[in-house]
Amino acid sequence: MEHLSNKRKLTIMIAIMAAMLFAAINQTITSTAMPRIIAILDGMDLYTWTINIYLLTSTIATVLVGKLSDMFGRKPFLLTGILLFMVGAFLTGTSDNVHQFIFYRGIQGIGAGIIQSTAFTAVGDLFPPRERGKWMGLMTAVFGFSSVLGPTLGGYLIDHLDWHWLFWIFLPLGVVAFVLIMALFPKAKRGESTSIDYLGSLFLTTTIVPLLLAFSWAGTEYDWGSGQILGLLAASVVSALIFVFTETKAKNPILPLHLFKNSVVTVSNLIGFIMNFGMMGALIYLNFFVQGVLGISATYAGYVTMPMSIVMVIASAVTGQLIAKQGKYKRFAMAGVPIMIGGMAIMIFMNSVPVAILSMIVFGLGLGLGMPVFSLATQNAVSHKELGAVTASTQLFRNLGGTIGIAVMGTVMSNNLTKHLKEALTSSPAAQGLSQLDPEVSKQLTAFANPTALMNKPLLEQTQASLPADVQPLFVQMIDGIRDALGQTLSTVFMTGTIVLVAAFILVFFLKELPLRQSNQAAAPAEAESDALAKKLQVE
Template sequence: MSPPTTRSSVGLRSERGPILLATMLATGLVAIDSTILATAVPSVVDDLGGFTQFPWLFSVYLLAQAVTVPIYGKVSDLLGRKPVMLLGITLFVLGSVLCGFAWGMTALIIFRALQGLGAGAVQPMAMTIVGDIYSMQERAKVQGYIASVWAISSLVGPTLGGAFADYLSWRAIFFVNLPVGIAAFWMLQRRFTEQVTRRRTTVDWPGATLLTAGGLLLLLALLEGGQRWAWDSGTSIALFVVAAAALVGFVYAETRATDPVLPLWVFRRRTLNAGNLGSLVVGCVMLGLSSYVPLFGEQVLGHGAVVAGLALAAMTLGWPIAASLSGRIYLTLGFRVTVLLGAALAVVGSLLLLTVDGDSSFLHLAAPCFVIGLGFGFVVSPGVVAAQSSVAWQSRGVATGANMFARSVGSAVGVAIFGAVANGVVAGRLGGKVPALEQLDPDVLEPALHTVFVVGAAISVALLLAGALMPRRVTAPAETLPAAPVTDPLKEPAAQPVTTVTDQ
């Protein structure tokens, strides 16, 4: 039978509620970790040293997470979501415990990479499990639950990080993941049952290796270019050249693979391309906001770090509100209208951000971020739902993983673009010298950050293209794969929705 569609069947108190709660807890692990460590970096450096190495605490985590997302997605389509999700939680919790016992900065960086390997499974699997156990109509409401995790984490993370660092120890930041991870693991192990008809296949090792190597080198070049080495340095050029060669080799390998790790048809589906483009642009613009809005509030407007961070939190509050409302819109007016609405809000919010100057109030800075967050919520959540609804079970992990990977690539591109823009403006005003942005006088920093916001507004216009590409309706799938395996958290066979994509 198909999953029930009554209102009572969707909430946390329903029969599927424990599974939804488990995916929320697992998502919370990744969401809180993305913000909790930043406020404790001074304490970590004071204890372990390695000031010049600490940026790798974030870079290596992002790298490990990003390059493994497509691979986990493919594996889940072969073996099922449950084993991949449980593996991800295990790796993340193990990495967290090891981080808590780290004896030096190098060890901490290595263990952060292990955390990233776990996060690469947790985030896409949470969205894929939701796509499996809820219909498209039900996901209109469930997306709000998942989005709320990120909103709460954006507020709780920095506060917990600062409190642990000041009153306990920075190591507690990592140990707090242990009970949350155990609870998520236990609930999924007990309550989530899937019957997977495993088919014989050959492992696409060449494709997986080339995708991992190419993605890793590309993201490394984007994250560290202009920071650890100049863009025109031999290191930077070599990384881009080798990354390009690996990715070209990956495309060739996928054309010959019996069961490719990232099928090239993903890039030929209009619905998937629209959703992936939206995620890529959101990842890029969001990185600019996350990095430079708090800096503007603190260094230019003169607010404390907490208040400056709240301006950015306005964006993460707008996101789940829009994600919760988006379902009603795309179910009545269609996906294209919903994404275009989000794109328009993101562009308007980005333009409003350009009116902020050194004399602006806190609310003047926070309001555009809230509007941009609304836009992101109307773009990302419908994009994921449309992508999942446009394919059958056997391809849903790949489709979700590709969407998440696009956002990670967008974030890395954003690091490169916005960093280069800010440093370029500063260098022009200081005769080629580029000190740390936090050390600049407001009269030098303000025009640099304003230019960053201008570039962000220009990039956000690409969301309108994503909306234009999105089909009005994803009515149901054209999938030529064998019959979908049965996935049912209630241990009863559930018919998977048969859908085909209609590009209208």
């Protein structure tokens, strides 16, 4: 596709980014409104499924479509992904009960996974690695922009419109993206081999599904050592062993295992896994700190975390331009990951809004510098015919890292919170006063000894106002003690995330920097080195 005019490439990229924005903002716009939507549908007992189903279907679709798009071209999958996402979004908005909502969210997830996989790979079709960096940076910026606009817009819409419109308002953007890609995106020639690895696809799916479910449910729905979690993990391990055996025999494997013999691919994917492990696992609890510890209302909490996304958007766009200009990528990872570590280290000591904003800015800068690097490095390290498969592997490792990180950090938080709350409720100045109150009043007050209740600022104010004047100071002291306990707990969570990111930084030193190719027709640097070595051995 390098023969296309720059004007046509630019138009196609606008269409691809419109598709990415359509999928990303439909995800972020619901983040603040989802609890209320599920409450309206009377399905709070199935709330985790509304999140898990999207994660499951999008992850599976991302991995399976990667190799298929290498075989049949990106265009049919891009169009299918946009269409499925539009259908899923429309149907989700028509849901009458939570079961319909979950099913339709699953359809959305499939569409999102296909878009996510093929959009990043399509950039590789349109541009050689040397030019690809600036577009990777802009694609990352699209995600950042959606995380800035989505939650705030979602909160506004859920307060002023019927909840169905959250899923319908951006459908015209999907239509525009679909029409542009249909008209402008060139049709690719079918690859030499068209045999589909059905068996590998099956066992890859049966490996991912129980693994994601195990880490999604561990510590919340079931104990880590429960039969359900151990059974899911055992099923995942058995399926993984069968999958590996199947792939060694397959003519056209869905996830070619030889890719992982390439050190750039393996190291980049490990870094992506570890970074998402630490990043998602810690960032998911930022709102607990902003609202629960600092006592900021949900309306204004988004403004505290917004600087991270804004800085990330700018940094990722600039990083992409510099990579394209300099032809080097490792230096940006060497700078970005330590800055991310610094940002998360500041979170350990957060005690005010200015410090929280500073940590967000530093972390966003590191994220913008580092994140575009690893997708580009993996794509540059393999031949163009395997672009889809290697991009899918990158997305898979990042998704797994984020899911496992959230589960592990959740366990770290719950274990430490129990200990700190116990100390707060037994040794605080308010403890003795609470013990002397009427049992019913005491029970009403101690109901706030959990982070979710602390985040409900209107309820806190309402409860305090309803108490007798002599009890109100005790209530304030108790809440302050619980806030301190939550703050100490979250410091431990952020410290764990910092340590995990240090491991990612160590791995960056092992990332081999290969020259960025200036044409998609040239062999991958790693492949060229291998061919040269083989010829040398033949001569000898």
